[in-house]
Amino acid sequence: MAVTNNLKPQVDLPVWEWCRFTPTATVALSGMATADDGSARFIYYISASSFYRYDTYADAWQQLATPNTAPFAALSLRYTGFRGYHGRVLSAGATSVQIGGLRGATLNGKTIKILSGPGIGQERVLTFTGETIHDMGVITATTTLTLADSTKKWKFNQWSGYVVGITFGTDATQYKKILYNDATTLYISDANLQPHDPWNNQPFAAIAPYALPVTTAGSQAHFQIISQTYSVDAWTVQPDYRSNYTTNTGGVYLFSGSNSAPFFTLQYYDIIHDSWQTKTCNQALLAATLSTDCTFERMAKTGTAFLSSTATAGAARTLTDSVQTMTVDRYANYRVLITGGTGIGQSRRIICNTATVFTVNKAWDTNPDATSTYEIWGDYDKAFFSGHAGAAMLQYSPSNDFWMQGASFDDGVVANIGVKMSGWEALGVTTGARIAAGVTAVNATPTAGGTGYLVGDILTCSVGGTAARVIVTAIAPTGIVSTIELVAAGTGTGFTTGTGKATTGGTGSGCTIEITSVGATCLVTTASANWFKTGDSVTFSGCSDSAYNVAHTILGAGSTTTFDVATSAAGSMAASNSQSTTVIVDASKSWTTNEHVGKLVHLSVAGTAPTAQIRWITANTATTLTVATIVAGVNGTSKYAIYDSKVFGTDNQFKPANQQNWGHASGGSTTTLIDASKSWVVNAWAGYKLRIESGTGFATGIISITSNTATTLTYTTQGFTPDATTHYEIADSWGLMTAASTTTVTETTTKNWTTNMWAGKRIRITGGTSPGQEVAITSNTATVITMATVTLPDTTSTYAILGAPARGAGTQLIWIWGNSDATTKGRLMLSPRGGASNTFDLYDIPTARWVYGYFISPQAETFTTGSMYAYDGENTVYLQKDATGRVFAYNVSTNAVSALGTIPYGHSTAIIGNRMEIVETTDGLKYLYMMRHTGSEMWRMLIFF
Known part of the structure; x- marks a missing residue:
């Protein structure tokens, strides 16, 4: 029966209910998190290395898996509903899918989402139909990265994507995805493959209650290789072995510090798997150990899309919807998702938009067209970090497992020659050796079966050529070979077709084979281990002979780093670069x-x-x-x-909208760009650098401005004429140093700043020599910044002047995604400065700049160590001040701050960390949950005014 809230302000006072005490007391290294929209049953809580969830139905606590790395210095905990349990599809039918999932019916009723590869963009509900144990054994050797059984004779990579589970003995119940395998060893983690499969690349963890598998006689761990099959509603496009997926079961991010480079850590907790994953944290972003406080805020795919429609046209980097009348750049730095029709499943960051056209950060894989439906969301592939007693913000991409200082344009793995499957990052190729007459096919039935063989035996044929190999796939009684499969085409030319070709190797003797076809083949060696199997389709790139740069079918996989393909090329592979x-x-x-x-x-x-x-x-x-x-x-x-070299939060030299350094051209010539909306100071931009971000003039490099009028920039002759599609930006507060010392940064002739306009701001070295440092600016001339002492940069170093003051203890970053004002919905992130400041700043997502010193009313309260925050998904952010226990409600639409209540029992010593969250019941009632500082008490309050 539905519950109606009939409480009335003044008549009814706010009541704080006591909840079950926390199992471990709150400390500075503690935090809470729950669902983006407050609708989840559970609240997640970490205190030091102890991790729990609180059940809001049962008023009870339950212990969860311990993080791989203990938090250090400070932490921030954040829930994500967009992700869950990740993996790769093993196979699929018209209404079914096979995956390496979790035991039994754990994923029954959950939603699977195809993230890449064939079938991208589709979501289906899983109905469990069965589990298969494909193999089992006793571990004979192990490391944190591998598991071996010396009795096996597996085909190379036959178990890639399956799950291996420790089912008996030491470390029982750890389940890991298999990246690749050789004849006797399963590999569950490989640092070289982190860019290719960041969600399924995790070593065994020796963290209680788990231990590493052991091989000690009498206590060896036993393993099983497992997959599950589910029925689904009919696929529109059928996934296959190239498809990657996640389930919408949720996860939790834990951001914290480290006492060595890169000085911070990020871990992901897979809720349904009850396991932690270590995510990549790139060096050169922080120059010292995380300090003071930190906050981690993800953009979520929560609620409903900000815009949904059907495209009227598309091109390589654009999507056009001629029925729209959008405000220019309203959706810059949001994400456009193709939900149906041509290009389904693709998503891109929006660079800019006109009234009818979105321009995206990189070319589409498949151009959208008039059949393409789309949605606009916040950039749900990104999360932000701020704090560390600094003004900088960093951004993390879960899809790419990479940290950035500015808006992303592309990423990848360096490769002279690349080889990839559809939907996957390319692997590097080290060599591709061609032979003129390799084995391209064999009869699956041998000419003579011989005797004494075992399944998995590798047999070598060197009749006419050198080292062609087949694997025994089935035997009859007494070890007579029944069927074989090609493994390697050979390393030396000269093979011919025919029956009765002798073989060597294996456990038996007398097997001869029939070579049914020969031709030019190439033995490819990859720079790292790969997961490819016989029959997989792969595409090469980067070869000087274009005959290689097309799709190929793998003839045989001879090891975890080699495979063969047929080729029409005249010679071996050679890289163009x-x-x-x-x-x-x-x-x-x-x-x-x-x-x-x-x-x-x-x-x-x-x-x-x-x-x-x-x-x-x-x-x-x-x-x-x-x-x-x-x-x-x-x-x-x-x-x-x-x-982007214009990093997040870079300041702008001129604040009035008609004087700012970016916009859309209204016309021009080969020597001018006109923006009729501007009223620039004459020659304010003389000497500055200009870049065309998109539209006509895109990819023309850096342009030097020679002069400007109120509406026109003049420069040396270019090969384009600006028009209404031309989106431009002038580098006013960032760039490449022309000289530097430990206390100065110079950019000669390309800047003309007002004396001391940057005094008191923060400068960050963003690249080149000595990156990651951020200090205060003490003064500036037209071209020289004087600052606090840094490790010496040089002329390879880049810099940016940041708009917002440094964040202090008690800071937070809160994405306002559900407010009622359509003009700002999803556009802003609220950031209390902390450090005993009364000031809140707003980060404007489309412009990537701060609106700092924002006014709220009243604004006498200050916030520092112990301050906590919670957002209700609509118009209200709740604020708990320091260690006072006093709670306020800040309305983001009216800018009004009002008192909400006071906890019934005083806080103890104030500590950093956010331990306040909103939970909404199925009836729409909202409860504010809060933990006591340096204590075990927890309360909740029904919000009714």
Whole structure:
């Protein structure tokens, strides 16, 4: 029966109910999290390394898995409903899907969402139909990354994507995804494959109640290889082995510090799997251990889309909807998702929008058209970090498992020659050796079966050529080979077709085979282990002989790093470009020449805490980026991301809208850009650098402005004429240093700042030498900034002047996604400064800039250590001040702050960390939950006014 709230203000006073005490007391390293919209049953709570959930139905606590890495210095806990349990599809039928899932019917009734590969964008409810145990055994060798059984003779990569479970003995009930396998070993984690499969690349954890599997006689761990089958409503496009998925079962992010580089950590808790994953944290972003306080805020796919419609046209980087009358750039830095028709499942960050056209950050894989339906959401593939006694914000992409300082344009793995499956990141190729007459097919039935063989035996044939290999897939009694499968096409040419070809190897003797076809083949070696199997379809890129740069079917997988394909090429593979100390190569890309000039590229080695280099891009081709001197990227394993050099929160030199440094052209010539909406100060931009972000003039590199009038920028002759599609930006408060010292930054001739306009602001070194440092500016001239002492940068270093003051203890970042004002819905993030300040700042998502010193009324209350915050998903943010126990309600639409209540029992010592959340019942009643500082008490209050 529905519950109606009939409480009346003044007549009824707010009542705080006592909840069950927490199992462990709150400390500075503690936090709470619940569902984005407050509708979940559970509240998640961490205190040091102890992790629990509170059941709002039962008023009871339950212990959960311990994080892989203990929190340090400060932490922030945040729920996500967009993700859950991840994996790859093993196979699918018209109304079914096979996955390496969780035991039994754990995922029954849950929703599976295809994230990439065939079937992308589809969601279906899973109905459990059965579980299969494909193999089992006793572990004979193990590490945190591998599990081996010396008695096995598996085909290479036959178990990729399946689940291996420890079912008996030490470490029982740990279940891990298999990345790849050889004849006797299952690999569950490989640092080189983190960019390719970041959600299923996790080692065994020796954290109670688990321990590492052991091989000690008498107590060996037993394992099983498992998959599950589910029925679903009919697929529109059928997924297959190339498809990746998640389930909408939710997860929790834990952001915290580290006492060594990269000085911060991020972990993801998979709720339905009750397990933690270590996510990548790139170096060169923080220069010292996380301090003071921190906040982690994700953009969510919550509620309803901000806009839903059908496209009227599409192109390589645009989607047009001619029925719209949008405010220009209203949805910049939001995400557009193709929900149906051509291009379904694709999503992109929106760079800008006109009244009818969205422009996106990189080319579509498949251009949308008039059949394409779409939705506009907040950028649900991103999360923000702020705090650390600084003004900078960093952004994390869960899909790409990479951190960035500015808006993302692209990412990948460096590769001279790339090989990829549809929907996956390309792997690097080290060699591709062609032979003129390799084995391209064999008869599955041997000419003579011999005797004494076992399934899995590898047999080598060198009749006419060298080292072709087959694997025994079935035997009859006494070990007579019944069927075989090609594993390797050979390493030396000369094979011919025919029966009775002798073999060697294996446990038996006398098996001869029939080679049914021969031809030119290429033995491909990848730079890291791969998951490819016989019959998989892969596509190469980056070869100088274009005959290779097409789709191929794998003839045989001879190891975890080699496979064979048939080829029409005349010679072995050779790369068109190679990594160097000034060039980064990703052969899988197809960039527009010079589209990335003036952006930053962040290059990291393999691993989840990788060393990194950040450089200003000076030129690019379709597959290469040119930068100042670096340590060359490692072919096939180094990961990179390209993002805006105008980092998040960069200040702008002129605040009036008609004087700002970005906009859309209204016309121009080959030497001018006109923006009729502007009223610039004459020659205010003389000498500054201009970049065309999209539309006509895109990818023209950096343009130097020679002069300007109130509405016109003048520059040297270009090869384009600006029009209404031309979106531009002038680099007014960021750039590439022309000189530097430990206390100064100079950008000669390209800036003309007002003396001391930046005094008191923060400057961040964003790339080049000495990145990640942020200090206060003490003064500036027209071209020189004087600042607090830093480690010496140089002319490879880039910088940005940040708009907001440093965040202090008691800060928070809160995305206002559900407010009633349509003009600002989802546009703003609220950030109390903390540090005993009474000030709140607003981060404007479309412009990536701060509205700082925002007025609220009244505003005498200050917030510092102990302050906590909760957002109700509509118009109200709840504020708990310090250790006072006094709670306020801030209405984001009216800017009014009002008292809400006071907890019934005083806080103890104030501590950092957010332990206040909103939970909404099925009847729409909203309860505010709060924990006591340095205590075990918890209360809730029904919000009714």
